[in-house]
Amino acid sequence: MLQYQDQSMRPLTTAHLAQTMSLLVLSNQELQEKIDAELSENPALELVEDHSCPTCHRQLVSKGPCPICSAKHEQNQDSIVFVSPKESLRPSGSFNHSEEFLDREPAAPENLGLSVLKQLAADLKTDDRELAAYILSSLDEDGYLQDHPALIARTNRVPLQQVQRVLDLIAQVDPPGLATMGPRQALLAQLNQYDQRLPSISLAREILEHLFKELGKRDFDAMAKTLDVKVHKVRQAAAFIHDSLNPYPARSFWGSGHQPAVPDPNVYHTPDIKISLNLLEPQGALLVEIFTSHAGWLRVNPMFQKALATANGSQTEAWTEHLERASLFVKCIQQRNNTMRRLMEMLVTRQRKFILEGDRHLSPLTRAKIAEIIGVHESTISRAVAHKSLELPGGRIIPLSRFFDRSLSVRDRIKEIVESEIRPLTDDEISMMLEEEGIKVARRTVAKYRAIEGILTARLRKKILQPIAVRA
DNA sequence: CTATGGCACGGATT
DNA sequence: AATCCGTGCCATAG
Incomplete structure (x- = not known):
């Protein structure tokens, strides 16, 4: 053709x-x-x-x-x-x-499993520990579960329920989302670590559950339509998923770079x-x-x-x-x-x-x-x-x-300003800073861009500096 | 009182 | 013609 x-x-x-x-x-x-x-x-x-x-x-x-x-x-x-x-x-x-x-990401070192086991030690009974070790050793390079839980249960001669329990535990520990069935499940598991009551979190969940394909295509308009939500909310949720969650649990743990050099086409289309x-x-x-x-x-x-x-x-x-x-x-x-x-x-x-x-x-x-x-x-x-x-x-x-996104470059600049700020800057201040650089944007507009980028407001930025702690 | 988000209007873009 | 976008105004949360 x-x-x-x-x-x-x-x-x-x-x-x-x-x-x-x-x-x-x-x-x-x-x-x-x-x-x-x-x-x-x-x-x-x-x-x-x-x-x-x-x-x-x-x-x-x-x-x-x-x-x-x-x-x-x-x-x-x-x-x-x-x-x-x-x-x-x-x-x-x-x-x-x-x-x-292309530079391929180095394969995850073997001691990932050990590190996870250590973290779990307190919560596991001895026979659970054995099961956890088995599961961890059977994960693939990306940290996904290869076999169906039922299969694992059978080979280890333990009840499925127990397998499920251990899996849930593993998914909560440090590289969150480990030992899930795939990218989507990994993301969902990581999402559990956030405050479920926040509307943006539940939106993200909904997207992952029902609109994963569309997310891969970055088709925000369609997503907004089916969910009956404002587009910028969807973008915000998507930005959140992109920035704060990682579809490759194993890589997030060891990865030097944030972006995998070889994106998995099954994840991001x-x-x-x-x-x-x-x-x-x-x-x-x-x-x-x-x-x-x-x-x-x-x-x-x-x-x-x-x-x-x-x-x-x-x-x-x-x-x-x-x-x-x-x-x-x-x-x-x-x-x-x-x-x-x-x-x-x-x-x-x-x-x-x-x-x-x-x-x-x-x-x-x-x-x-x-x-x-x-x-x-x-x-x-x-x-x-x-x-x-x-x-x-x-x-x-x-x-x-x-x-053809007319505001992309300005949004990018705002992102940088916020990242390098010493003290949380208000929208007004950001607006003025931009004006000094020759970018004329109203304060209200800065606020909108922030929303699109999923950046919190100045007040909230002050409080939440470090990422959400993982519960023990 | 200040910073922000919602709504709505007008102009540009598709 | 339909949609998107920047902005001003106003209510309200902090």
């Missing part, structure tokens, strides 16, 4: 236009499903095998030297856009080529797009991969076309329709890819600082502006931006719409 050489892709018919639009809003995951559906019901459509670079396995949009495998792919000054093959949608372990550029830095040449072009799930390109099956000539009466009609449908579909996909590509090139060149240096450097840029430059209708850009997630070089996954 990747031929970009073809420049004659103007939306000629309204059908074409309509379908292109409907494809554009889809996330890559959804697009893949759509393609699969189309492939299976339309024999005129064909998926041609991979034409990607034999070295780096990336299907290329353009030609020129590839910075990674130095094959010939085209590169514009600031961006190179690739479309990755199948592997890219699988969990991180199968990022074959790019993997060597596989991104649709990934931007990475060529480490060999940090000043050079940014690498943009627009993931697809098919290693190859889509086209109208030429055999089918030939066969049409030999078709008999009743077949001809149906087959012709298939052909037209297939060719339309291919055109639409091309159109979609083309738009996405141009959009990303735009973003990468205009927002390079933001991508590399963080939220504060996001410069104001509206969808309308991009639409104007690229020469498409602004609703096209809106659709292109919607429902897409993007992985930054640092490993952070953000919604593509973040690029």
Whole structure:
């Protein structure tokens, strides 16, 4: 589905236009499903095998030297856009080529289990201790429980109830959320350590329980809608989950960095797009991969076309329709890819600082502006931006719409001010500080930003300085 | 009395 | 046309 050489892709018919639009809003995951559906019901459509670079396995949009495998792919000054093959949608372990550029988190040292046991010693009877030791030793690298509790109960010949009790205990102790069934449960267990009566906590719980997928997609608007809550409340809860809880209990305990270098795509959703830095040449072009799930390109099956000539009466009609449908579909996909590509090139060149240096450097840029430059209708850009997630070089996954968050840089600055403050500053003071830096924001607005970032008010900040203590 | 959050209005963006 | 965003005003918690 990747031929970009073809420049004659103007939306000629309204059908074409309509379908292109409907494809554009889809996330890559959804697009893949759509393609699969189309492939299976339309024999005129064909998926041609991979034409990607034999070295780096990336299907290329353009030609020129590839910075990674130095094959010939085209590169514009600031961006190179690739479309990755199948592997890219699988969990991180199968990022074959790019993997060597990522620093993996070191595996958790073995003594994690010991440390936990020590903490539990007081609360455990001797036979519980044995069970705890067994459980701890069977955890995987991330601190998750591999086996079902019932299975553990059986192998140790103890009642399920006892297993459950020990598990609950373990989950409370220092790396909180340890020995749970997965990221979601780990987060929930950690949530238990906070004051359940706070509305923001119960909101966070609700999100984790019912809207985990949506959280991964960072689709705050949808979440707010289904929960019937204000969006900023949801953001606040999400920010809280992100900052104060850790989906990888084992890593939080030993991890030097806060952000895992290799985010688990099952937790925070596989991104649709990934931007990475060529480490060999940090000043050079940014690498943009627009993931697809098919290693190859889509086209109208030429055999089918030939066969049409030999078709008999009743077949001809149906087959012709298939052909037209297939060719339309291919055109639409091309159109979609083309738009996405141009959009990303735009973003990468205009927002390079933001991508590399963080939220504060996001410069104001509206969808309308991009639409104007690229020469498409602004609703096209809106659709292109919607429902897409993007992985930054640092490993952070953000919604593509973040690029158009007008207040992001100011919020980031506020966050920094609060972090480095000596004494809790009031919103008014923060507002004035910002004004000295040339950022004009009303006091009321500072308050709103604080809320979005999940920062407590000045008064509360004074009291709660250290993280919530773990109960013994 | 001061700092903050809620509501609502108008202008910009999508 | 619908939605988002910054802001002012006002009630109220601290």
